[in-house]
Amino acid sequence: MTQIEKRMPKKLLFAANWKMNKLVGETPEFVQRLTGLLADIPEKLGSEYQVVIGAPATHLTLLIKSLKDSSLEASAQNSGVAKFGAYTGEISPAMLKDIGCGWTIVGHSERRHFFKEDDLLVLSRTKAALEEGLKVILCVGEVLQERNSGKTTRVIENQLSILKQNQIDPSLFENLVIAYEPVWAIGTGETATPAQAQEVHHHIRSWCAKNLSDQASSIRILYGGSVKPENSQQILSQPDVDGLLVGGASLDPVVFANLVKNGLKSRTTKKEL
Ligand code: PGA
Secondary structure (H helix, E strand, C coil), X not given: CCCCCCCCCCCEEEEXXXXXXXXXXXXXXXXXXXXXXXXXXXXXXXXXXXXXXXXXXXXXXXXXXXXXXXXXXXXXXXXXXXXXXXXXXXXXXXXXXXXXXXXXXXXXXXXXXXXXXXXXXXXXXXXXXXXXXXXXXXEXXXXXXXXXXXXXXXXXXXXXXXXXXXXXXXXXXXXXXXXXXXXXXXXXXXXXXXXXXXXXHHHHHHHHHHHCCHHHHHCEEEEECCCCCXXXXXXXXXCCCCEEEECHHHCCHHHHHHHHHHHHHHHCCCCCC
């Protein structure tokens, strides 16, 4: 067994990605219902998982206020490349930090494909956010045509190669999370099989071990793409899947809570949930 295979299990990360959904006023009730539903998770499993909610920028202040007495955290869905300046429409990592937001998502496939964000821009966003002390969920993933033509690992390696350009201080990797989101599985109802997810996650972990510093061993790798309560346990049972990035199934607190609870069954042998 290699060192990679023997690694200690990491705290599972369940990251909700609301995308451009919900109105600000819906936020407190969502939080109240979700935290209520998660409250019956046995305390001893509390240290096994973490929940982060990625909301539109307009919702973040109220979301953070609503999460104040819980262990859940808030995330932005993108963040800028500089602290301040002439970047119309952007929100800087410093501004997110200022309102108490500790997380951001960068390089989501919708940013890459609809808004033409390329690897260099994604690197700049990643670097700026990490240097400001934010935790970053960096998304990578192939489109169907790339998978069908056997290019999945090459595409992922290209997207990750930005990390090895020595531009990011290795000590900041402890705040980095990578999300593998096959583009063909996002919002389509078609999920990668657990084996397909495991194969790519293992490849990402090996790539990080080979190409980044030792500090990269702390990087968690999430799977995203049509995750639901029905498949969260199976996907999380794969040894290299450290969490889930969830779009559609994160919009309803009952569905998302069930997804978290089922996912946690991958960490417990007894009927604790
Ligand atoms: P989905 O979205 O769960 O609706 O497929 C995942 C994502 O885009 O992060």
